Amino acid sequence: MAFVKTSITTLTLITLSFSSNLELDEALTLEKKPIIILPSKDANVGESIGNKITSILSQKATELGRFDVIDRRLIDSILEEQKLQNSGIFDENQIVQIGDLASAEEAFVVNIFEFGQKGVPKIKIKKDKEEYNDEKEETLSTWVVKTMVKATAKAITEDSRKRKQNLELDNNIQTIINGEVRMVNIASGISNKTFHFGSQFTGGNKAHSLNRTLFYISLQIGQKLRSFYSLTSEVISVKGGYEVDFLTGKDLGIKKGALFEIASIDKEKKYKNTLVIIPGKTRALARISNVGPNASRGKIIRKWRKVMPGLKAYEIMRLPRLTQTDFSYSSVPWYEVGYRYWFLPFNKLSISLNSQLGTIEDSRKINNVYFGLGSSLKFNLAYFFGVTPSFGINIPINFFIRRDDNQNSVSSYLISPSLNFNFSIQLGQFWDIVFSTEYVLNKVQSKWTYHARNENGEPYRQPGFWNNGDPFFPVNNQFCFKISLRKIKY
Numbered sequence: 001m002a003f004v005k006t007s008i009t010t011l012t013l014i015t016l017s018f019s020s021n022l023e024l025d026e027a028l029t030l031e032k033k034p035i036i037i038l039p040s041k042d043a044n045v046g047e048s049i050g051n052k053i054t055s056i057l058s059q060k061a062t063e064l065g066r067f068d069v070i071d072r073r074l075i076d077s078i079l080e081e082q083k084l085q086n087s088g089i090f091d092e093n094q095i096v097q098i099g100d101l102a103s104a105e106e107a108f109v110v111n112i113f114e115f116g117q118k119g120v121p122k123i124k125i126k127k128d129k130e131e132y133n134d135e136k137e138e139t140l141s142t143w144v145v146k147t148m149v150k151a152t153a154k155a156i157t158e159d160s161r162k163r164k165q166n167l168e169l170d171n172n173i174q175t176i177i178n179g180e181v182r183m184v185n186i187a188s189g190i191s192n193k194t195f196h197f198g199s200q201f202t203g204g205n206k207a208h209s210l211n212r213t214l215f216y217i218s219l220q221i222g223q224k225l226r227s228f229y230s231l232t233s234e235v236i237s238v239k240g241g242y243e244v245d246f247l248t249g250k251d252l253g254i255k256k257g258a259l260f261e262i263a264s265i266d267k268e269k270k271y272k273n274t275l276v277i278i279p280g281k282t283r284a285l286a287r288i289s290n291v292g293p294n295a296s297r298g299k300i301i302r303k304w305r306k307v308m309p310g311l312k313a314y315e316i317m318r319l320p321r322l323t324q325t326d327f328s329y330s331s332v333p334w335y336e337v338g339y340r341y342w343f344l345p346f347n348k349l350s351i352s353l354n355s356q357l358g359t360i361e362d363s364r365k366i367n368n369v370y371f372g373l374g375s376s377l378k379f380n381l382a383y384f385f386g387v388t389p390s391f392g393i394n395i396p397i398n399f400f401i402r403r404d405d406n407q408n409s410v411s412s413y414l415i416s417p418s419l420n421f422n423f424s425i426q427l428g429q430f431w432d433i434v435f436s437t438e439y440v441l442n443k444v445q446s447k448w449t450y451h452a453r454n455e456n457g458e459p460y461r462q463p464g465f466w467n468n469g470d471p472f473f474p475v476n477n478q479f480c481f482k483i484s485l486r487k488i489k490y
Contacts, residue, residue, distance in 0.1 A: 029233065029248065032067055197220045246286075262282070321489045336356050341353050354396065356398070
């Protein structure tokens with residue numbers, strides 16, 4: 001359902017007017033943070049790296065939507081008027097004065113630690129040269145002629161090689177850039193937060209290599225910049241216990257899918273003549289589903305305490321991580337212990353990387369130990385009262401090693417895709433228990449083979465020897481039952 005902007009704005013105004021006797025907490029993020037981006041020490045040079053990085057930082061800060069980046073021309077004007085700029089070099093102790101004049105509380109400062117460009121030789125794959133013996137008799141005259149021809153050819157080849165090498169170096173440039181971005185408090189001149197960036201790229205001419213390196217650095221800056229200004233919101237209203245409205249919207253760059261942790265309001269307490277702040281208890285995890293001008297709507301995806309209007313909501317800066325340990329059984333008999341790492345676990349659709357270790361009985365009634373890797377795809381249906389049903393598909397690739405009837409060490413692999421239905425029950429803030437039923441659709445099993453060599457000593461795969469046919473695993477069209485324990489970190 002579309003999220004009507006005007007309705008959210010009206011809801012916000014009604015809520016605030018109803019509580020007109022109350023004031024909003026000063027800790028809430030209600031407006032963009034004014035920020036100045038000071039020119040790098042070498043920014044006076046038009047094509048300098050510092051100037052390029054500063055421009056990238058300004059662009060990414062603007063795109064993020066939570067910073068009010070003060071116009072660079074204003075900063076240059078202040079530097080010029082106050083005579084704080086001398087050939088592009090400024091004293092960082094003067095940041096306080098610059099910030100006061102620009103009406104900002106904090107500033108970004110870019111420092112470049114390393115920058116270099118050089119041509120490097122391309123890695124060449126050596127090819128084996130065929131050698132042959134010249135059995136023809138060689139006279140003195142033929143030897144002299146051959147030697148002169150070889151010397152002339154060598155000189156020409158050497159000159160050509162040098163020209164080719166120079167051309168190669170000019171078109172295989174290695175660019176290296178390393179630096180940092182610091183957030184400096186205007187009032188104190190002290191650096192509060194810092195992140196480093198760095199990248200390198202090899203290939204093409206100088207312009208191409210530099211552009212690729214700057215591209216990777218821009219990705220780093222875009223990812224790390226959010227950590228400089230995390231948002232604190234407030235729960236405006238709660239509907240049905242699982243739909244919440246937040247006092248944060250497009251005005252602060254909030255995007256659909258952003259995660260917030262809901263918590264009780266911090267409490268002040270006097271302890272031995274000292275005022276201390278006791279943090280509130282965490283209550284739930286919510287994901288933004290619709291974004292309005294200055295308010296947003298979200299859905300609770302995990303809840304361990306009651307959620308009500310007036311609670312704080314803190315932006316989660318790191319993506320949640322979910323790991324899962326599986327214990328499964330099938331009547332084959334088939335026993336397995338597995339481990340999964342889920343990417344974007346709270347999205348409707350998520351994917352995992354899996355590893356597993358188990359034992360399975362083959363057609364000869366012999367247990368075979370295996371290890372394997374794989375991947376799973378899961379679609380979450382809903383979250384209600386701490387329960388999340390889901391269905392998905394699992395594709396494992398398992399590897400077996402055993403002895404054939406001639407005592408050769410043979411190996412095989414088994415691919416057994418399955419459909420599954422899962423029922424997750426929340427145990428607490430960070431733990432879930434999951435009950436699953438899987439149905440193995442089919443199987444792909446390779447032949448049992450081992451390493452061997454032919455008469456010429458060349459290696460090849462030799463089929464294993466079996467007295468009564470190859471053993472196989474009867475897993476297709478089988479049901480498996482699984483119990484899992486999940487742990488969430490964020």
